[in-house]
């Protein structure tokens with residue numbers, strides 16, 4: 001048994017290259033904001049450009065094939081890039097890349113060329129348009145439609161809670177193609193460019209900030225070539241997207257800055273002249289948080305290892321997603337318990353704790369239990385995969401992008 | 408990175424499972440538990456003959472010098488059937504002797520531990536109740552190679568049936584509670600020792616041991632036992648976590664199976680979300696124990712600085728879910 005990820009010589013030399021690029025490109029006074037969902041225009045534009053330059057090198061989506069604009073590299077390289085970005089707090093691509101595996105698995109050659117290249121090179125961004133007012137957890141209950149008309153599909157309806165901090169170039173998601181068709185077989189998966197006449201975006205402000213959109217579709221025409229998979233296969237195509245979203249891939253490293261911040265606070269803070277860590281309630285809360293954070297790290301490590309060694313995964317992805325979602329909420333509660341009202345001071349206050357990041361978590365960690373399915377839905381998936389539910393299911397197909405892995 | 412058990416461990420584990428399936432059926436677990444001493448000499452002999460009592464002992468002292476992870480894979484299998492045996496106490500004794508004893512003492516004691524010629528029980532906890540060096544207050548007076556001691560130890564596993572006791576006593580006072588602790592060895596039948604089995608709901612027989620001017624042999628350097636004791640406890644505690652991992656996984660597997668077959672309101676109970684929640688909680692517990700335990704085993708085998716932290720974490724997770 002060996003829990004240590006050992007960097008290969010190739011990774012070490014690639015890291016030097018990555019560091020040179022980022023050091024030269026992103027000065028130290030350029031950092032992502034404490035609250036990634038309230039990004040000012042200047043910062044957005046700045047990093048959008050950084051992302052384009054990364055994309056030109058194949059560094060935005062390193063493991064995707066070069067012919068489609070990816071890096072043609074291994075997951076080993078990807079790991080290095082992610083680490084170097086995290087180290088500099090460089091925001092991730094402002095795009096929801098969960099469609100990419102679906103295009104790779106389900107797309108025709110022409111679709112891969114047409115849609116993957118601009119997305120993978122960072123020229124374009126895309127948003128995931130799945131949820132509707134009456135179809136969230138129960139995605140199969142969507143009612144927005146796509147009707148065939150000559151060489152086009154005509155789309156009507158709405159999508160909401162769509163994550164995206166500006167405007168996308170492309171939207172993707174399932175729409176009903178056969179209103180009378182059988183559940184799960186009545187939809188197609190569409191790729192919809194933006195802007196397109198008939199599409200309107202309205203910003204929604206949830207507790208986590210202005211990070212989501214309401215999108216209305218009013219007789220929106222897209223060509224037949226924008227349908228991914230068959231017009232009754234939308235459910236399966238969406239399953240490939242969701243498999244990734246549920247955390248199937250794991251991670252070799254999941255540094256938890258939030259917990260480090262909390263431990264540092266407990267170590268460094270005094271009340272009435274006494275270190276708060278002497279209070280057993282404070283200590284227990286901090287230690288429980290540490291332990292749960294470590295368990296999350298280990299579940300991610302396990303998934304990573306299973307993924308790269310191509311072991312069959314069943315409940316594992318949903319389990320780590322469930323753990324993360326519930327842990328993050330407890331993390332926020334513990335911060336509030338330990339810090340009291342200081343956990344609520346935001347970054348505009350004169351002297352917030354840790355630049356105001358605890359305040360962001362008080363809101364964000366609750367809201368972010370939803371995307372990709374609530375904890376209850378993660379439980380539902382786990383139960384199915386354990387074979388105790390009425391419904392049985394196996395993991396959806398994903399492209400195994402991790403080709404050659406060392407470790 | 409490789410999170411799988413290696414060939415040796417997989418083989419050890421499958422041999423252990425085969426042995427346990429034949430020798431330790433549920434009926435015998437219950438019979439041993441309900442017997443007068445909670446101990447089966449016959450089963451213990453078979454376990455010793457398999458070599459498990461020698462796994463923690465280096466080859467030069469008559470053992471097989473296995474890694475902690477090797478041992479962990481056996482303890483996991485034992486936990487799956489709740490195998491009742493004093494193996495953990497014997498392994499703790501081996502770790503204590505390795506960590507505290509002089510070279511001469513190692514040479515005499517370790518082969519005996521490895522072959523299970525004698526059974527060892529370890530007495531540390533006291534009635535004032537507490538963990539850590541400071542909680543050891545029972546006094547011993549040093550007299551050459553021996554100590555004369557009086558006091559009470561609690562929750563000592565297998566003290567009723569053991570041949571020897573390893574006891575931690577305070578023989579001096581230092582600047583910190585860690586100083587002044589001495590490990591001693593005494594025959595359970597020696598003068599001045601009284602053993603009484605605790606009554607209650609315990610997974611293994613645990614006893615109160617009272618010493619009245621009992622004379623025991625000093626192990627290692629007087630007053631300097633603590634670092635070796637602490638290290639031995641870390642190593643042993645993670646094996647207990649591995650045992651609990653086996654038990655938790657077995658309980659989970661039974662629950663999953665039962666929830667598929669037990670019918671209520673015309674359907675298998677596993678289809679009820681509230682039942683699923685219980686199973687998912689158990690699944691998360693089992694996996695949390697598995698990976699914290701495996702990582703702790705690995706860290707201790709590697710001699711990592713944060714091995715003891717990982718061991719305590721695994722034990723906390725295994726005990727409380």
Ligand SMILES: Cc1cc2nc3c(=O)[nH]c(=O)nc-3n(C[C@H](O)[C@H](O)[C@H](O)COP(=O)(O)OP(=O)(O)OC[C@H]3O[C@@H](n4cnc5c(N)ncnc54)[C@H](O)[C@@H]3O)c2cc1C
Nearest residue numbers: 128129130131136137161162163367370371372373374376
């Ligand atoms: C911050 C944020 C970002 C988001 N980003 C996106 C995005 O980019 N794209 C997108 O398409 N959507 C997005 N969503 C929407 C998200 O996917 C949905 O909110 C989520 O799937 C839940 O659906 P719902 O809100 O309609 O709740 P509902 O489905 O109405 O659920 C309400 C409650 O019922 C529970 N429930 C429902 N079904 C079951 C069941 N079978 N068993 C037990 N409990 C059940 C749920 O867990 C929940 O507690 C986002 C949401 C948020 C908050």
